[in-house]
């Protein structure tokens with residue numbers, strides 16, 4: 146009898162922990178190592194300065210500290226966030242930006258294809274990223290399968306499953 150009670154209590158605890166864990170996952174709260182301001186860089190650099198491969202590769206890429214050091218070798222503002230950046234550069238530490246958009250591995254997506262051949266603007270998929278004054282905690286636009294297919298339909302592009310799933 147007591148054994149059964151102990152077992153049930155144990156089960157309740159385990160299920161409770163799993164529920165809490167899942168509810169935390171569902172809540173996007175992406176944190177970045179530096180409060181980067183896209184808007185302040187809009188006039189001084191194009192997207193390609195920091196997202197170097199948008200026109201050449203499937204992936205866009207996030208900037209490395211050397212990309213920032215091109216302009217931030219020494220302080221140009223009195224922002225504490227810039228101090229953090231200079232610290233990364235001085236110590237030779239990599240800045241690990243968290244990903245905002247990331248498809249599951251079974252989906253194939255190419256920036257080169259959409260940006261060059263498709264001639265699409267970044268904002269048609271990423272919203273007003275260029276005007277953000279601090280890093281968003283979740284994607285500005287949730288890009289789900291239905292959104293990909295809706296645009297493909299209206300543009301007359303293939304919507305076979307294997308066009309996107311490999």
Ligand code: HEC
Pocket residue numbers: 179180181182185186189190194195208209212213214215216217221222224226227230
């Ligand atoms: C092409 C030059 C250039 C590059 C490359 C560049 N910056 Fe800047 N950055 C600037 C200028 C200019 C300012 C000052 C903008 C202002 O105050 O209006 C600035 C300001 C800042 C600030 C202070 C802004 C604030 O919130 O007050 C931070 C932090 C910063 N940059 C981070 C970065 C990071 C991180 C990178 C690399 C991912 C980077 N910058 C790359 C030119 C650049």
Ligand code: HEC
Pocket residue numbers: 177181182183186190191192193194195196207208242243244245246247267268271274275279280281
């Ligand atoms: C000076 C460097 C710099 C420039 C220029 C820049 N970005 Fe970024 N971008 C970053 C950094 C740093 C992050 C990660 C932090 C954040 O979310 O703000 C980022 C994140 C992003 C992301 C989210 C990527 C992901 O999934 O994690 C998108 C989308 C993006 N930028 C679009 C743009 C567009 C569009 C432009 C041009 C209008 C642009 N960026 C110009 C530095 C830059």
Ligand code: HEC
Pocket residue numbers: 192193196199204205206207244245246247248249254256259260265266267268269270271288
């Ligand atoms: C047709 C929709 C679409 C367009 C247009 C688009 N992106 Fe993306 N972007 C995505 C998707 C989807 C992902 C996630 C890709 C993945 O996980 O493989 C992504 C990811 C990113 C990332 C994260 C890092 C990486 O290497 O994947 C950055 C940065 C980014 N995009 C910047 C840009 C910029 C800058 C432009 C404009 C030049 C742009 N994107 C245009 C859909 C788009």
Ligand code: HEC
Pocket residue numbers: 252253254255258259262263265269270288289290292293294296297300302303308309
């Ligand atoms: C705003 C419109 C738009 C959105 C959103 C969009 N696409 Fe596309 N896609 C295009 C266009 C336009 C082309 C055609 C480019 C070309 O001619 O190769 C294309 C082509 C493709 C191709 C090549 C198809 C072929 O013929 O082999 C793949 C794969 C693809 N997209 C995947 C995706 C995925 C995955 C997403 C969602 C994450 C997505 N696309 C979202 C407009 C879009």
Ligand code: HEC
Pocket residue numbers: 248249252288289290291293294297303304305306307308309310
């Ligand atoms: C234009 C691109 C595109 C096409 C065409 C497409 N998918 Fe997807 N699919 C995606 C993307 C992007 C995701 C990941 C985002 C999401 O879950 O919505 C996805 C996710 C999925 C998932 C996983 C859903 C989940 O909850 O994890 C399944 C299953 C799937 N697709 C089946 C299909 C089938 C079957 C077809 C053909 C009838 C198809 N897809 C056609 C882009 C596409």
